[in-house]
Amino acid sequence: MTERPAQMSNPRADRVKTVARLAGRSARQKQNRFLAEGPQSVREALRAHLGEFEATLSGHWGQGVVEEVFVTEGIAALHPDIAELIDQARASIQVRVVTDEVLEALSDAVTHQDVIAVCTLPGARRSVEWLQQHVTSPKLLAVLCRVQDPGNMGTIIRAADAAGADAVLLTSGSVDPFNPKAVRSTAGSLFHLPVFTAVDLSSTLDSVRELGHQVLAADGYGEEYLVNLGSALARTTTWLFGNEAQGLSPEERDLADARVAVPLYGHAESLNVATAATVCLYASAMAAGSVDSASH
Amino acid sequence: MTERPAQMSNPRADRVKTVARLAGRSARQKQNRFLAEGPQSVREALRAHLGEFEATLSGHWGQGVVEEVFVTEGIAALHPDIAELIDQARASIQVRVVTDEVLEALSDAVTHQDVIAVCTLPGARRSVEWLQQHVTSPKLLAVLCRVQDPGNMGTIIRAADAAGADAVLLTSGSVDPFNPKAVRSTAGSLFHLPVFTAVDLSSTLDSVRELGHQVLAADGYGEEYLVNLGSALARTTTWLFGNEAQGLSPEERDLADARVAVPLYGHAESLNVATAATVCLYASAMAAGSVDSASH
Numbered sequence: 001m002t003e004r005p006a007q008m009s010n011p012r013a014d015r016v017k018t019v020a021r022l023a024g025r026s027a028r029q030k031q032n033r034f035l036a037e038g039p040q041s042v043r044e045a046l047r048a049h050l051g052e053f054e055a056t057l058s059g060h061w062g063q064g065v066v067e068e069v070f071v072t073e074g075i076a077a078l079h080p081d082i083a084e085l086i087d088q089a090r091a092s093i094q095v096r097v098v099t100d101e102v103l104e105a106l107s108d109a110v111t112h113q114d115v116i117a118v119c120t121l122p123g124a125r126r127s128v129e130w131l132q133q134h135v136t137s138p139k140l141l142a143v144l145c146r147v148q149d150p151g152n153m154g155t156i157i158r159a160a161d162a163a164g165a166d167a168v169l170l171t172s173g174s175v176d177p178f179n180p181k182a183v184r185s186t187a188g189s190l191f192h193l194p195v196f197t198a199v200d201l202s203s204t205l206d207s208v209r210e211l212g213h214q215v216l217a218a219d220g221y222g223e224e225y226l227v228n229l230g231s232a233l234a235r236t237t238t239w240l241f242g243n244e245a246q247g248l249s250p251e252e253r254d255l256a257d258a259r260v261a262v263p264l265y266g267h268a269e270s271l272n273v274a275t276a277a278t279v280c281l282y283a284s285a286m287a288a289g290s291v292d293s294a295s296h
Numbered sequence: 297m298t299e300r301p302a303q304m305s306n307p308r309a310d311r312v313k314t315v316a317r318l319a320g321r322s323a324r325q326k327q328n329r330f331l332a333e334g335p336q337s338v339r340e341a342l343r344a345h346l347g348e349f350e351a352t353l354s355g356h357w358g359q360g361v362v363e364e365v366f367v368t369e370g371i372a373a374l375h376p377d378i379a380e381l382i383d384q385a386r387a388s389i390q391v392r393v394v395t396d397e398v399l400e401a402l403s404d405a406v407t408h409q410d411v412i413a414v415c416t417l418p419g420a421r422r423s424v425e426w427l428q429q430h431v432t433s434p435k436l437l438a439v440l441c442r443v444q445d446p447g448n449m450g451t452i453i454r455a456a457d458a459a460g461a462d463a464v465l466l467t468s469g470s471v472d473p474f475n476p477k478a479v480r481s482t483a484g485s486l487f488h489l490p491v492f493t494a495v496d497l498s499s500t501l502d503s504v505r506e507l508g509h510q511v512l513a514a515d516g517y518g519e520e521y522l523v524n525l526g527s528a529l530a531r532t533t534t535w536l537f538g539n540e541a542q543g544l545s546p547e548e549r550d551l552a553d554a555r556v557a558v559p560l561y562g563h564a565e566s567l568n569v570a571t572a573a574t575v576c577l578y579a580s581a582m583a584a585g586s587v588d589s590a591s592h
Contacts, residue, residue: 044563053563151447159571164561192563227582265460265581267340267349267488275455278571279578285561286523286579 007073008098011105019070019118023108025176032121033067034178035106036191038113039079042069044188045117046085049093053192056134060194061122068094068118070106078114108180121178128199128207131167138166139236140284141208145201145252146173146243147273153177154185155274156241161189163281164289169196169204201240205255208238215240215256217248218280220270222259226283229260233287241277303369304394307401315366315414319404321472328417329363330474331402332487334409335375338365340484341413342381345389349488352430356490357418364390364414366402374410404476417474424495424503427463434462435532436580437504441497441548442469442539443569449473450481451570452537457485459577460585465492465500497536501551504534511536511552513544514576516566518555522579525556529583537573 010016021027022035036045049065051058069086076083086095098106106116131138142160147153153175160168168177175182177195205215214232217240226233240256242248253259262271262279271279306312317323318331332341345361347354365382372379382391394402402412427434438456443449449471456464464473471478473491501511510528513536522529536552538544549555558567558575567575 155568155571158564158568161562162558162560162564162567162571187564187566187568189562189564227585262458262578263582263585264458265585266457266485268454268458268483268485270483271458272451272454272483274571275451275458275574278574282558282575282578283582286559289523289559289561 006097008096008102011099011101013102016102016105019068019116020106022118023180025179028121028176028178033118034121034183035180036066036117036119036183037107037109037180038184039082039115040188041183041186041190042115042117043079043082043085044191045119046082046089048191049089050085056131057192057194059134062120064092065119065191066093066117067120068096070096070098070103070116070118072100072103072114073097075115082115109184122194128167128169128196128204131194131196132207132211135166137236138211138213139288140165140281141167141169141213141238142277142281143169143171143199143201143204143238143240144174145171145240145248147241148175148244150175150179150182151185152244152272152274154182154187154190156277157182157186157193157195158189159274159278160281161186161192163285165193165281167194167196169199171201172198201252202255205238212236213238214258216280217253217256217259218242218262218276219248219253219259220261220276222261224258224260226260226262226280229283231287233284235288237284239277239280239284241273241280244273302393304392304398307395307397309398312398312401315364315412316402316404318414319476321475324417324472324474329414330417330479331476332362332413332415332479333403333405333476334480335378335411336484337479337482337486338411338413339375339378339381340487341415342378342385344487345385346381352427353488353490355430356426358416360388361415361487362389362413363416364392366392366394366399366412366414368396368399368410369393371411378411405480418490424463424465424492424500427490427492428503428507431462433532434507434509435584436461436577437463437465437509437534438573438577439465439467439495439497439500439534439536440470441467441536441544443537444471444540446471446475446478447481448540448568448570450478450483450486452573453478453482453489453491454485455570455574456577457482457488459581461489461577463490463492465495467497468494497548497551501534508532509534510554512576513549513552513555514538514558514572515544515549515555516557516572518557520554520556522556522558522576525579527583529580531584533580535573535576535580537569537576540569
């Protein structure tokens with residue numbers, strides 16, 4: 001970094017307490033902010049902030065992703081790539097050099113991993129209609145219906161990013177994807193594609209059908225097997241995935257064009273929702289995508 | 297249940313303390329036992345004990361899977377299927393009716409979920425040579441090289457079961473799959489297929505090649521893309537998956553016939569090992585398997 005601000009060393013400072021409260025949902029909504037913890041999340045937040053990804057994504061986040069970063073003095077030696085990104089973003093973010101003790105007070109993680117960023121929540125007004133206007137032809141979308149576990153939520157967002165999904169949409173009653181554990185589980189993918197919260201399922205599916213999408217419900221008791229869908233998998237698709245304990249409700253299932261089971265070849269009675277989502281999203285991606293569109 | 301033994305109500309009883317110690321690896325090895333906690337794990341342990349799965353699996357476990365179950369008085373009302381399995385197994389297992397307080401003292405889980413079983417570790421002598429003798433033609437095997445996180449370990453064992461793998465093999469330096477968190481994450485799948493620990497990678501791969509297997513290493517930097525393997529995926533295959541942080545070592549990679557990358561279509565830089573294993577194992581299963589061999 002080009003200059004070094006005075007080090008913050010008081011873990012009981014008001015600013016530290018205010019930021020630490022972002023571990024809770026009500027503080028996130030009140031402050032309109034959330035935490036990105038650790039090098040992987042902060043790196044991808046800074047890259048999104050600097051506009052390294054699609055213009056769509058910059059539009060999703062609005063004026064800027066990162067407001068403030070907290071780093072220890074050792075950041076340049078430990079993570080030179082992050083120090084470089086911080087330098088590039090310096091005009092538009094607040095940089096605070098802090099002690100280990102302050103970083104520990106800021107985070108609920110077992111290890112704070114050297115760096116924490118305070119990020120702005122994307123505008124709640126961003127919805128699938130907005131996506132319809134800004135993304136010419138989304139090919140793959142994932143809708144999560146009332147997924148409850150932050151680890152599952154993060155894992156599915158990461159898998160959706162890897163499979164090239166254009167967005168992830170969460171219905172009301174889903175766990176908050178800006179919860180620190182969910183953010184950590186996305187391993188940076190939260191900053192790679194738009195994640196819409198509190199969407200209405202029925203009107204969302206009307207919108208994606210206007211975009212030409214087929215709507216497939218992942219359902220262990222579905223009448224179709226994933227392995228038998230053949231070339232239909234290569235079509236533009238919106239997948240629905242359900243709650244961990246109950247799966248999709250009958251009403252949610254009925255909104256889909258087909259209910260699709262991931263085959264169980266062994267003795268397992270069911271799949272974890274994150275595992276099922278991974279298999280379904282990758283089946284679509286690999287049926288539709290050529291290797292030219294993938295990166296190592 | 298047909299009879300009701302006297303209720304155990306002292307959470308400080310010696311037997312309770314001895315069982316609770318099975319949360320630790322050294323106690324598991326010393327006692328040659330491990331814990332199955334919660335209805336899903338205990339149900340599948342009892343089914344394995346009663347020989348409901350392949351004869352191979354009964355051979356893997358040896359004389360019996362379950363030694364002792366701890367249940368509350370409410371078990372018959374809460375989980376009639378488990379009460380029925382306990383009745384069927386009564387001649388060969390010890391049944392202890394206990395208070396909630398005793399169940400809580402037995403387990404390190406946040407919720408004990410009404411029932412806990414003490415199980416015997418499968419014989420350490422069971423190896424891939426044993427599998428070679430007892431399974432006519434294993435089609436799909438998964439080898440985990442130094443996977444460290446119990447949640448990942450359990451998730452991969454569950455996905456391997458779902459994909460119809462014939463066994464999971466763990467090299468030395470892997471997390472113990474009989475650790476309570478790993479057992480819970482398998483959601484019963486630990487009792488559905490043989491899981492071999494502390495295998496030697498090089499001699500294991502010699503053995504699977506004698507069985508006609510191709511050996512594929514899942515490797516983000518691999519020279520082949522999964523999506524381009526085509527009909528080669530339908531061959532009998534042993535997959536190698538690496539450590540969370542470092543992936544496969546150069547030595548481990550070199551032992552494979554090919555290094556295969558799961559394509560990344562979005563901005564994600566890598567996949568969690570459990571996600572990569574799920575995609576690879578299901579790609580093999582769906583290429584090889586017809587839907588006739590799968591169940592809902």
